[in-house]
Amino acid sequence: MHSLDRVDLQLLRALCVEPRSTFVALAQRLGLSRNTVQARMARLEESNAFLAFDRRINPIALGHPLTAFIQVHLQQKRLSQIVAELTQIPEIVQAHGMSGSTDLLVLVVCTDADDLFRIDGTILACEGVDRTETSLAMGELIPYRITPLLDRVTRERGPANRVDVDIDDEA
Amino acid sequence: MHSLDRVDLQLLRALCVEPRSTFVALAQRLGLSRNTVQARMARLEESNAFLAFDRRINPIALGHPLTAFIQVHLQQKRLSQIVAELTQIPEIVQAHGMSGSTDLLVLVVCTDADDLFRIDGTILACEGVDRTETSLAMGELIPYRITPLLDRVTRERGPANRVDVDIDDEA
DNA sequence: ACAGAATAGGGCAAAGTGACTAATGGGACG
């Protein structure tokens, strides 16, 4: 259990703008002392406000320019076994359990169409997987972003107000 | 146009393990000189091997613990107008143009079910949007990761081999 | 008004950075 105040949000904002800023630079930009920035950053990290660095690595740079979402339909009681198998496939970069008709939404990156076909085959080969529906991402029309949300949260809450968070389930 | 060699991949790997490593630390870990690390990091950044810092911010910390994928069906010739409108919605953190029956796959984060309902309504209100299908992410069964792929790419290519990449379309 | 937390401000030794040089070792190419 932790809570972010307005200054924390401004810190995150500044980091989005200039990820490599030093503590001193952040302190200057926000008009705080370096100690304060340092303490807050430590707390932010402590409270899992940051996700893994993996997210910042461009799959394109790794020779995997194609992104696809694969909807997986499966026998639900084999779910954990299937997830364990899918974890072995390096091209699967993320997978969500879903509500609704699709059980699993899998995010894969691949080198080309053949590669995608191969990966899809590997998923289908898992015991308990009924069928898959593959959708190719044609373009990232809205590139991943969090700053608009950051701004809204900052604006909505009053200066001294807090955003109460329970982050422990993400740890 | 750029290419990553094995050392670049190892660098990225090390960064995933310890995102806050200094250049000296990276140099020690990889058995390189600091200058080399510094030069390579500069090249990596230059060639867009890193995505925006936004990706590392945990929406849960912002009070948005719910993630949902919304499939949007729309009149294709209004696509660009619709995307422009969706860009105004801060809870939309990403959107992909898709192949197949769904035109747009939108990733949203929200505070609770009511919030999701409201956002879905906002999307539906856009001129040219025919209908939406909302799927709630029940859990991130495979948390976003790139290291397995990193390892595979490193292993596959020989020591001196290169991964040829054209990153300019991501810039 | 009070207790506890957050902050500013200062200081200091250690570490890291950015920018530069010169030397080394391959590879590619004529």
Next chain:
DNA sequence: CGTCCCATTAGTCACTTTGCCCTATTCTGT
């Protein structure tokens, strides 16, 4: 075979940043 080019190494230097210490001064909620 020699030569050019490039990445790398190793070293230096001035400068900045860090990590950690401390204390006095606001805030904050009760």
